Amino acid sequence: MTKPDDPNRVLIFDTTLRDGEQSPGISLNSQEKLEIAQQLARLGVDVIEAGFPITSPGDFEAVQAIARADFAPALPPVVAALARTHVADIDAAFNAVKDAARPRIHTFISTSDIHIVHQLQTTREDVKGQARAAVAHAKQYLEDVEFSPMDATRAELEFTAEVCQIAIDEGATTINIPDTVGYTMPNEFAELLRGLYALVPGLREVVLSVHCHDDLGLAVANSFAGLQAGARQVECAVNGIGERAGNAALEEIIMLLHTRQADVGLFTGAVTREIARTSRMVSRLTGYPIAPNKAVVGRNAFAHESGIHQDGVLKERTTYEIMDATTVGLDANSIVLGKHSGRHALQQALAELGFELSGQGLVTAFRRFKEIADKKKQVTAMDLEALVTDELRQELAGYALEWFDVEASTRRPPHATVGLSSPAGEELVGSFTGDGPVDAIFHAINAATGVDARLREFRVDAVTGGQDALGETSVVLEVGGVTGSGQGVSTDILEAGARAYVRALSSAIRRQGIQAEADAAGVAAPEAVPTP
């Protein structure tokens, strides 16, 4: 990727599908990842880091599917894949991204002594050799190569500079400085970058990037300080997800630069109106909730969305608002369908939301829509989003919920009976008397499948307000030490919970297979590989 012509243009590098997806309890399938990638392209991000292909066949396939996708924008996003400095990592990364219009390999190795000694258990000389060989090997495959000196904020400046110079000498086109453990502070980080500019002459010829973690609540501020010090790529994730406290929140970076552009002078290529929808999609598919007070995308972020009647106070909108809710797309909720709406109206409404459905996909969506419309007077854009993303969740070869009966009362223990279909298509029935109706259903599912799954987390959110709102349920469970997560949507939270549980159980069983393969092959499990 060449540097943008305008020196004030900031590149948005989204790592939701790589660093974000490494968060505990998140397990997206290929179809879900592809849907998020399409939405990121609509949002106008410059680079999508699609995954870490060496870590599992599933990750490889998802990166490949994204590399092969047709993206709507005229200039499709760069599709990047992560790789350690090992030859096998770089080969896997290249094979996964090679079909993209604009492929990138992102390779990394730590330059801090604490990582070199304790984690890599090697020497600085070896690190230099590995960095050189990795960039050279990647350059044999393609032009666009990014290099990250991992844990740079705790490393000796001179050594990091030396390694960056080596990467640039071998042809790296982007140098990314990660604050891997979320330790730095704005002024300190800016000083580090200025130090690198002074020590690495070639740094001005490539794109300098920043990748900050939020352990001390400074990810956005550190990234911003990095941009002010000369960086022109910022690595971030939707809703700030990522390892531990996560990455810099993409929506905050974009809206900070947008809102203060007149003073700061930097700008991105982002379509800000797609922010709210992107945030909802990622929250829904990952099962990670957004706090009401989350900047930009929280329910209360905009005063006039909060339900407080301040008409008498807000004589002038800008008195208490520096951003307009329409700028981030929060007004795009005007679509309303009813039980008499036809298939064409549904198709049009979905297209407005960015979902192009036809054929069997549309038939299924229309069936779900009719079920819901029979129960709800009005089906809104938010409901449609929830339904369509719910359809994406269907496991290819897992268990499926067929029916259930529950009796609950304060006067006797609740009893549940469930009917499932197995991956092979047999009907399975189980029942249980539990401590609560949800407990009873979940145990009944265990009884039906014969799998001893243990619940780790359970959460329900209403999609929209109103007594007849859709309930969106999130389950994380564990089967023999392997976790699985699932979500479900219904006007009935017991049904939504049961669907989520069955999906989480199917996902855990699938991941057990992946883990077993990894163990057999003697490679580390995906989640145990440290990354920038």
Add this chain to the structure above:
Amino acid sequence: MTKPDDPNRVLIFDTTLRDGEQSPGISLNSQEKLEIAQQLARLGVDVIEAGFPITSPGDFEAVQAIARADFAPALPPVVAALARTHVADIDAAFNAVKDAARPRIHTFISTSDIHIVHQLQTTREDVKGQARAAVAHAKQYLEDVEFSPMDATRAELEFTAEVCQIAIDEGATTINIPDTVGYTMPNEFAELLRGLYALVPGLREVVLSVHCHDDLGLAVANSFAGLQAGARQVECAVNGIGERAGNAALEEIIMLLHTRQADVGLFTGAVTREIARTSRMVSRLTGYPIAPNKAVVGRNAFAHESGIHQDGVLKERTTYEIMDATTVGLDANSIVLGKHSGRHALQQALAELGFELSGQGLVTAFRRFKEIADKKKQVTAMDLEALVTDELRQELAGYALEWFDVEASTRRPPHATVGLSSPAGEELVGSFTGDGPVDAIFHAINAATGVDARLREFRVDAVTGGQDALGETSVVLEVGGVTGSGQGVSTDILEAGARAYVRALSSAIRRQGIQAEADAAGVAAPEAVPTP
């Protein structure tokens, strides 16, 4: 309050109960506020902003209860009350805090032209006069007076300086600079403070404070830049709650200063081990969830808490962690009681958690404990916290849930019957066939009470992992334009949901009364008063 002797000592001013409590959907009763204040004292905050007494009798009473409380620390926290520059506001603030060991009045008026013109509809001269009169009036009552030039980050520096000088001349002991709309950036904010130091000679004799909002994700970074520029009080809220995107997160400020103390040199008086418990209590009582990737207090904030088995990777803890989970009190979850545990064991366990219960309070807690212990094999510290805070929620004179029956199935619409007791003690029964079991119960409660409440939000979280986890439910509803919120805890989420709904309904009805009183008195409703 005098300035601390050590010039590097930073004062923590907590506004959870004032700015935080103004968030939509939060309505804490006096007992809940008092419990949070006691926990803030254990956490070692220096100042508790307890409320805005003029805005409602309920707020006045809560501030008064906190002012009169016995706090465990040898040096009890300052108890502050907010007041506009009006005489009535300052009188109410003084009357509410006057019994505190260390009372403070915090008065404010905007210095930005956009606020002066559009919101105050007055002139700069009038603002100067109001600031002068307000501080002088407050000083007649007490020594410790804080003044805030609201919206200072969008005001002309010279005018803000002039108003601050007036406040200092009249005896203000703390000058607080608010970024009311969350607009500023770290370097810009530091420059503003340096400008004030240059223009206001008396500023070095008082405590300079900062109050930052998180609209652009920079609240912590801006506060930190303010401290580096010389401020020594930081206004913040637990979990970063507050108007719109909220205030700087207290836990991030404390842990940032703690983790980087060797480099920055600033320190607080906070007892970091109380952070996790404080965060859980505030989340539970406000019904505001914490994102898993929230810095310091999110479920994933600490790598080794995340459930990922990285034993092979974490050869040295500091390789990937800059903070230890024990530092913020995340290990304090070792208490486990069972169904055979007696009243004394419960009392001891509660005391370890900071709850001193005896008499009727202990009897009630023991009854609830036994109910839960019959259903769960193990009752953990987290469960006990949830139960005890649930008891705090009992409305004084509201409806109460007595019993319910629900039948739910995928094969026919769910049906619910509920029994309630009215505030007057009569038994009320209602039933309904709904779209889901929760919908059916909520409508049945409407039928029983004859109140047409409309659900706005519904959320369920599991308190701990495990199939038999306690479910914690949060409901926001609306009755005739007035919102009410309620939470409920049970192993049965339908029961927890019904309790939360009944409490929210009682709260909305109580608030309708307050609103009607305010309307009759011709004063603005509490939520419509703009604050820093």
